[in-house]
Amino acid sequence: MLKSKVLNEVLRQTNSGGVKTTILFNPDGSLVAFAGGSDNDARKLAAVASNVWVAYERHTGEGLASRRGMGLMQQDGVAKPASLSPQPLLSASGSISPSSVVGPTGVPKDEEGLRSVMILCEMGKLSIASVSRMLLCLIASEEVEFGMLKAKTRTLKEYLEAPLDQIAA
Amino acid sequence: MHLNSHFEMLLQSTSDLKAILVTDRDGVILIKVEEPNLPGKVTKAALSATFSLSCDQVGKLGMGKALMVTSAFDEYQIVQFTYPPLILSLIAPTNANAGLLMEIGSDLKDEILILAQAVAV
Numbered sequence: 001m002l003k004s005k006v007l008n009e010v011l012r013q014t015n016s017g018g019v020k021t022t023i024l025f026n027p028d029g030s031l032v033a034f035a036g037g038s039d040n041d042a043r044k045l046a047a048v049a050s051n052v053w054v055a056y057e058r059h060t061g062e063g064l065a066s067r068r069g070m071g072l073m074q075q076d077g078v079a080k081p082a083s084l085s086p087q088p089l090l091s092a093s094g095s096i097s098p099s100s101v102v103g104p105t106g107v108p109k110d111e112e113g114l115r116s117v118m119i120l121c122e123m124g125k126l127s128i129a130s131v132s133r134m135l136l137c138l139i140a141s142e143e144v145e146f147g148m149l150k151a152k153t154r155t156l157k158e159y160l161e162a163p164l165d166q167i168a169a
Numbered sequence: 170m171h172l173n174s175h176f177e178m179l180l181q182s183t184s185d186l187k188a189i190l191v192t193d194r195d196g197v198i199l200i201k202v203e204e205p206n207l208p209g210k211v212t213k214a215a216l217s218a219t220f221s222l223s224c225d226q227v228g229k230l231g232m233g234k235a236l237m238v239t240s241a242f243d244e245y246q247i248v249q250f251t252y253p254p255l256i257l258s259l260i261a262p263t264n265a266n267a268g269l270l271m272e273i274g275s276d277l278k279d280e281i282l283i284l285a286q287a288v289a290v
Contacts, residue, residue: 044229044230045230048226048227048229048230051222051223051226052223052226052227055219055222055223055226056219056223056240113242113243113244114240114241114242115241115242115243115263116239116240116241117223117238117239117240117241118238118239118240118241119223119227119235119237119238119239120235120236120237120238121227121230121232121233121234121235121236122232122233122234122236123231123232123233124232124233126227126232139232146239146267146268146271147268
């Protein structure tokens, strides 16, 4: 069972230093959890971000690389934060299921090569990444540097990946 | 032709840069400069119809127009800039310096806008 309060709290911890909103949503655009802003805004963001992600993923559906299974984190060698959240995300601990063979939008993982999408707008920045079978989107003001936004997205993705894998299984 | 050779020089002088594409918003290629062994599917991924679609979508968020999109894949990253009515795409390995690519894309703005004026007539 997913603890929604804890999930919101984890997302909220990202909202600092210019990051205004963090949302977790399904590839079909339905909102799972969000922190920052109104729920109307979050729903709108989820719909648009999922459209963008799916467009890029479908367009490159045949994959840019044959290898897969190496997440965004592993290659970059970022240490997993031990104290990001005060509580476990799941109420019951279970064994981590084997990673699914299908990516967030139904594209087989062996063929799906999209890791992240970052967008610079006139009045802000967006960072989108897949987490388990869901998508994560951070919205920041234009002052936030891309490196910091990327690092926050990567850290949150790494933290959420294992618990959400259990939900998706 | 001068722009083409300028892009080729840029490609040779920047070790991580694998390809430079200038397309219209429908993905029709105006200029394409790439390294010889680059897989075709990579440049296909940079075709700009998806980018245009994404920019249109993001424009609805109330954050202004989308100016640049960086998409990272397993092996390559694509940095795309919108210089209406044209789109500039830079392709490099995933581990390449993304900041450098963004800077190159910004530096090429004037050249692309000159081309855009010629195309718009």
